[in-house]
Amino acid sequence: MYNLESVEADFDRQANILPAAYKKADLPCCIPRHLVTEEQEDLLGLLEKLKEFFEGRLGLMPGEPHSLKLKPNAEPAHASPFPVPQKHLKLMKDELNCLIDLGVL
Numbered sequence: 001m002y003n004l005e006s007v008e009a010d011f012d013r014q015a016n017i018l019p020a021a022y023k024k025a026d027l028p029c030c031i032p033r034h035l036v037t038e039e040q041e042d043l044l045g046l047l048e049k050l051k052e053f054f055e056g057r058l059g060l061m062p063g064e065p066h067s068l069k070l071k072p073n074a075e076p077a078h079a080s081p082f083p084v085p086q087k088h089l090k091l092m093k094d095e096l097n098c099l100i101d102l103g104v105l
Contacts, residue, residue: 017088020095022102025054058102 027047031040047054084092099105 017091019091020098021056022058022098023056025056027051027054058104 027044030047031044033040035043052059096105
């Protein structure tokens with residue numbers, strides 16, 4: 001059986017989509033306070049080693065470019081696009097424009 005609170009939380013999460021925030025993470029603020037001091041320091045050290053992943057920007061995949069080889073008789077699949085609720089349309093367009101500006105799309 002479903003937990004009513006869980007279902008309501010899922011509904012709220014889906015109904016209240018927030019815009020993407022491409023900003024540098026404040027690593028010390030990301031450390032959970034329930035960890036003991038030594039664990040907090042270890043985790044912060046690990047995050048500092050990997051800080052390039054928390055710069056708030058999209059990166060490029062390292063290595064050689066890849067390509068997909070298709071069968072000679074392959075045909076593109078066609079499916080109907082997912083409908084976007086009117087209340088999320090502006091948010092989606094803004095995010096797409098942001099991804100275009102960043103060179104992702």
